[in-house]
Amino acid sequence: MSHNTFGNLLKFTTWGESHGEAIGCVVDGFPANIKIDVKYIQKKLDLRKPGQSKFTTQRNEDDKIKILSGVFEGKSTGSPISFIIYNTDQKSKDYSDIKNKFRPGHADYTYWSKYKNYDYRGGGRSSARETAMRVAAGAISEILIQNSKYKKIKIESAVIQIGSEKIDGSMWDSKIINKNPFFSPDKKMIPIWEKLILDHRKKGSSLGAIIEVRVSNMPVNIGEPIYQKLDSELSKAIMSINAVKGIEFGAGFNIVEQDGLTSSDKMEIKKNKINFLTNNSGGILGGISSGQDIVFRYVVKPTSSVLAKKETISKNKKNTTISTKGRHDPCVGIRAVPVGIAMTAFVLADFIMIDNSKKIN
Amino acid sequence: MSHNTFGNLLKFTTWGESHGEAIGCVVDGFPANIKIDVKYIQKKLDLRKPGQSKFTTQRNEDDKIKILSGVFEGKSTGSPISFIIYNTDQKSKDYSDIKNKFRPGHADYTYWSKYKNYDYRGGGRSSARETAMRVAAGAISEILIQNSKYKKIKIESAVIQIGSEKIDGSMWDSKIINKNPFFSPDKKMIPIWEKLILDHRKKGSSLGAIIEVRVSNMPVNIGEPIYQKLDSELSKAIMSINAVKGIEFGAGFNIVEQDGLTSSDKMEIKKNKINFLTNNSGGILGGISSGQDIVFRYVVKPTSSVLAKKETISKNKKNTTISTKGRHDPCVGIRAVPVGIAMTAFVLADFIMIDNSKKIN
Amino acid sequence: MSHNTFGNLLKFTTWGESHGEAIGCVVDGFPANIKIDVKYIQKKLDLRKPGQSKFTTQRNEDDKIKILSGVFEGKSTGSPISFIIYNTDQKSKDYSDIKNKFRPGHADYTYWSKYKNYDYRGGGRSSARETAMRVAAGAISEILIQNSKYKKIKIESAVIQIGSEKIDGSMWDSKIINKNPFFSPDKKMIPIWEKLILDHRKKGSSLGAIIEVRVSNMPVNIGEPIYQKLDSELSKAIMSINAVKGIEFGAGFNIVEQDGLTSSDKMEIKKNKINFLTNNSGGILGGISSGQDIVFRYVVKPTSSVLAKKETISKNKKNTTISTKGRHDPCVGIRAVPVGIAMTAFVLADFIMIDNSKKIN
Amino acid sequence: MSHNTFGNLLKFTTWGESHGEAIGCVVDGFPANIKIDVKYIQKKLDLRKPGQSKFTTQRNEDDKIKILSGVFEGKSTGSPISFIIYNTDQKSKDYSDIKNKFRPGHADYTYWSKYKNYDYRGGGRSSARETAMRVAAGAISEILIQNSKYKKIKIESAVIQIGSEKIDGSMWDSKIINKNPFFSPDKKMIPIWEKLILDHRKKGSSLGAIIEVRVSNMPVNIGEPIYQKLDSELSKAIMSINAVKGIEFGAGFNIVEQDGLTSSDKMEIKKNKINFLTNNSGGILGGISSGQDIVFRYVVKPTSSVLAKKETISKNKKNTTISTKGRHDPCVGIRAVPVGIAMTAFVLADFIMIDNSKKIN
Secondary structure, eight states: OOTTEEESSSEEEEEEOTTSSEEEEEEESOOSSOBOOHHHHHHHHHHHOTTSSTTSOOOOOOOOOEEEESEETTEEOSSOEEEEEEOOOOOGGGGGGGGTBOOTTSSHHHHHHHHSSOOOGGGGGGSGGGHHHHHHHHHHHHHHHHTSTTTTOEEEEEEEEETTEEOOTTOOOHHHHTTSTTOOSSTTHHHHHHHHHHHHHHTTOOBOEEEEEEEESOOBOOSOSSSSOHHHHHHHHHHTSTTEEEEEETTGGGGGGSBTTTSSOOEEEETTEEEESOOTTOSEETTEEBSSOEEEEEEEOOOSOOSSOEEEEBTTSOEEEEOOOSOOOSSHHHHHHHHHHHHHHHHHHHHHHHHHHTOOO | OOTTEEESSSEEEEEOOTTSSEEEEEEESOOSSOBOOHHHHHHHHHHHOTTSSTTSOOOOOOOOOEEEESEETTEEOSSOEEEEEEOOOOOGGGGGGGGTBOOTTSSHHHHHHHHSSOOOGGGGGGSGGGHHHHHHHHHHHHHHHHTSTTTTOEEEEEEEEETTEEOOTTOOOHHHHTTSTTOOSSTTHHHHHHHHHHHHHHTTOOBOEEEEEEEESOOBOOSOSSSSOHHHHHHHHHHTSTTEEEEEETTGGGGGGSBTTTSSOOEEEETTEEEESOOTTTTEETTEEBSSOEEEEEEEOOOSOOSSOEEEEBTTSOEEEEOOOSOOOSOHHHHHHHHHHHHHHHHHHHHHHHHHHTOOO | OOTTEEESSSEEEEEOOTTSSEEEEEEESOOSSOBOOHHHHHHHHHHHOTTSSTTSOOOOOOOOOEEEESEETTEEOSSOEEEEEEOOOOOGGGGGGGGTBOOTTSSHHHHHHHHSSOOOGGGGGGSGGGHHHHHHHHHHHHHHHHTSTTTTOEEEEEEEEETTEEOOTTOOOHHHHTTSTTOOSSTTHHHHHHHHHHHHHHTTOOBOEEEEEEEESOOBOOSOSSSSOHHHHHHHHHHTSTTEEEEEETTGGGGGGSBTTTSSOOEEEETTEEEESOOTTOSEETTEEBSSOEEEEEEEOOOSOOSSOEEEEBTTSOEEEEOOOSOOOSOHHHHHHHHHHHHHHHHHHHHHHHHHHTOOO | OOTTEEESSSEEEEEEOTTSSEEEEEEESOOSSOBOOHHHHHHHHHHHOTTSSTTSOOOOOOOOOEEEESEETTEEOSSOEEEEEEOOOOOGGGGGGGGTBOOTTSSHHHHHHHHSSOOOGGGGGGSGGGHHHHHHHHHHHHHHHHTSTTTTOEEEEEEEEETTEEOOTTOOOHHHHTTSTTOOSSTTHHHHHHHHHHHHHHTTOOBOEEEEEEEESOOBTOSOSSSSOHHHHHHHHHHTSTTEEEEEETTGGGGGGSBTTTSSOOEEEETTEEEESOOTTOSEETTEEBSSOEEEEEEEOOOSOOSSOEEEEBTTSOEEEEOOOSOOOSOHHHHHHHHHHHHHHHHHHHHHHHHHHTOOO
8 A cells, every 4th residue: 555655675655746846766775884875876767868869758857866765975875865856847837728628548547537527737747757766766776786695686678669660679788778868779870769759849749668677696585475466566567557558478479479389488508507498487487587587568558648630528528629838758779778777676675675585694 | 574475554464385284375364254255256166266167277175265263253354364275186106306496487496495495396385386375365355446436447358369379459359358268358369379279288388367456336536646646556566476577668679769749648528527538647647546447467487397308407416307297277377367357456455445544534 | 455465575465264264475586596395384383383381272283284385395485385274173162252342452343343244163264273374484494594694593582571470681592491381481480370370261251462582693684664664564464464453672661761872783893803792783784784682572462252241232232241161272472472473483584685776696 | 565655546655864954755656736834834944843842853954845846826636646755864974873883773774784784874764853754744645635535634633751751641732732842742741741841851861751642533434454454554554663662542451351231332412413422442343443532542662762861882893881961852752743643634635535435426
């Protein structure tokens, strides 16, 4: 029962609306005496920050994170860590239209129906702005992992498809991912996606994306049965990100085209080590990490806010149209990449602590 | 923190191993004074029961469910409802081989690595036998829904693809789904799937499946933000089912091929009622039901246990092969259908109670 | 949100009614590969068992515990451990009167009001019979502690007052506690309490008791701030036992008579070890164990079911009287002793796992 | 698993250290569309505020509360409500001594032992300053109750004993409680306690207190069995308040002196209404409210920080002495009164929502 809290042993609770005074996050259960580098957290936030390139929203938020508690003399104290970001560029006037109309594809209608009193300014709580705080929680989870016995775990993520344009499946150049505005792991997609996005922006339209996450140097044993499987928790985590419509692990939906002879990952001893011949499972067996890379993909729908007019209805039940003039991402999937990494890091850090708790002597 | 418990206000905890004396489930939080029809629950279990047709495992379990507590004079008392099924047809000898070898695609390796002491008989706790208890919990959740103000909610599910053979997307004949051994909603697939499965069984192989769930007569307002979204919880629930590798809502992964002009479901007033022109969202906006049908699909990998030999390793780290002679489902996805319905019913019942709790006067 | 579940990392869920077919308990989160001695658990249950002496109820339950899952080849598997006890001596006829009348001091009225459908046979779920399962969960928690790095922890409990008759505060003879029918730590109280109880039974009356729990060889560091303090969780645990009306730690309510100069436990270094000069705190500072003995006391009210007539009302709102002819404990506090130990053991085992989870490298 | 979170359906999470930049609290699960009067919350905080009279600490905190999220146009939105209070009068220099020594009776030793990195300034997280945020959470819970169907519930609390000086048990003058610096319900104790406290302050000492809470106009049905009893949750809540060493309900520990004939509260029909002849149970039967007044008492130990010297040890394990020169409450129990009310209000509001959730149609 925790609408705005995620996690088990490690927990984070986010609060704040898109156009309120501030947004924040409280991380509870974080072990004591770990060095907390605020610059590292800020760097992660900067990857998600709006206004970074012409391919993301021009909303201009500083997103300067501040720690209000739980860190003393540079180290965690074991007490709750409270993060805050003050909102600086709300421009509420951009959003006046949505006070009376429901934006298709947004949570306007359901929030209004459920809560009656709804902060319509920029989506209020349902805005993707909330994900900034996930990135902070994820960054501190990465710090936890780096200070654990599993410090070698490496989480990478990249956009692998925008619209109908996919990368070549074998291309995954880790070095370039964070150095292009699309988090592309495949150099040759950069100009293609650039043109595609600019074309759609011109039309007042937007694009969807598919994102892949790869976790390497995974230990075996992370995850718990039966209702707390690693893939089950990762799915919950990723599906909670705004605009995500699906998730798949390893061979994913395509596994339906394989048969039982090839679909299970065969095992062998190779140079005295356990080796899997394929990774259709995405690195998880029975909900527990097998030591292979964790691999999963998720799809982010095209940004719902577009310049072009859409049919919708008003709160007083009249047919009307709406076009969103605000500064929006032409492909919101791009900025989901650091959020997906954050949620993954958080889930792993939490599970490391859970697995640890069983080693009672 | 609940490895073997699922739910929030309504909770169920399952226990028991595939080849132990019994399996069971405790449902807590169930409202009092609701008529409990054990026959209804048994009927649901019979849909999942092994040995129903030549297209499922020939393991012959009665799966006779018994209620040990929480029901008095035919009605729920508000106390925990304890279900038990005694295992009758364990045939432990079939499984002696897996004592020493890891079956590819199964949880044998990860459980052995994590727990050291592992009940290898038929997969122990990681066996799909556990899902019988999910069906019981789901059936009683359906009873809850039928006694709530949302009694009209209807949950249907069908297999829509086996191997590469898909139904025609527009075919969904509710009347035939439970009357054919494949839970097919499309009559013309029955002979095609029959031949496909028998061919694979002959080869000692197996097949995957894609399953669709449709919930109609949904009220608006079911689901909670931000980390307890309806789609997020359903994903957690469905991904926890054995062998599921992916889930998608509404337009799912294909939404990446749409643009922002068409992908958001436009709204209109039609005959004085709110109407959506499409259902790309799968009936959920911002994690809350919109009143449209909930629509999602999940993929079940081919049964990992096959008759044909597969490369694997032994517990003492030698290369070897394994072929599973036990009685297995040639397409385990078929028997997942009632389990997916059960998890869906449970999630909805839980959310109905959560939504209800806010109406404080 | 867990009405019938207790615990955090380690959890147990109880089910079953006093006069149903069986009662049971599912323990989840128990670490794998720990030797489980069912005889040890049975021995603990026998201490609570009815019919042990003329000073407890003559209801004659075997209380034979059976493990249905989670233990394989004598060791825990990491899967949920399911305990069951079949009820054998229900004698439902003894209870026919309470179908229509509310027994003063019992939960009859509140359960009937809250649930409408109430299993009135012997109190149904609200019966102290439920505590048998707490003892099982506690016994397995003791096994966990004995297998942890804190294996030296020793939990003792004794009755220190029945009616107005208290032990001499300095008397605590561990060796005799389990060897007299009153769990008295003070030999000279045995004949006094014997006479007192028999006198009250003769009058058709009953007596209350105060029970003390002492945990020695405690490590420092057990417990978590702020809302999960060791004393806070122990209070929740103990107050959930039927008929308990209060709990106090260390100097308890009497600390109000001390002043700030004496009430805080002073510290010194003695033989190179940290030593406290007094133990007014009961071994807990800021919710965390200090390494001193944990000491607390709780009060159990006189058995509400007495032979003598009491004024009450019927379900159809008429004034009437009731006398309970069933076989009841003349001092139910006596049989609470093993239950209090069990809850204490469970809380400690859970906290050991929580503390452990933070040691991430 | 929530060290810094309290509650089930309604939850609050506190953060912040005594001498950090700010303290705060996030309330989650609060129903939407309820009018939030910040002045009401501030008024409650002012009752707990330091520096109110010469009988409390002279630390001079404004304790000005600010709401950062979850309230829009004066009403709750259903989103998390984030409270913040900036610390203004930290005077860190007062506390330099405790950097190297453990203050007896404080959490210094256990926090230092458990966390290694401990914010020693004024007790950091373990300081009673944290309770300001409980008062905010409690005030908003009172607003919830006032907007529920149980709006008549009234929570009162008073100090009934300081040192050895108790009120006359029958004196409870609601009108004066908040109008004297001791929260005394008995006028004649005011000069007695005044002298007592000033005497102890002069000696550099401090005093303990016993506090009573009375909840009137209680409906029946609030609370849940078996491990979520109303008295069990209230005990957890109250025992989590700094310096509380015990709690008792109704007749409390004294019930041990009664017998089974008198101790159970008899029932009668009086003027067509259900009436209890006594209230030994404190208004709770089987963990569920009976409709009688909820009555409980708790004891707060004497303030541990005193001016007089106490034996203690230093972090480098040397014997030494400490005297706390900071500005401390001579009787910290006084300022616990609004905190106890707050925790009670929160527990009740949470349970009202839980009970509500079961009414599914």
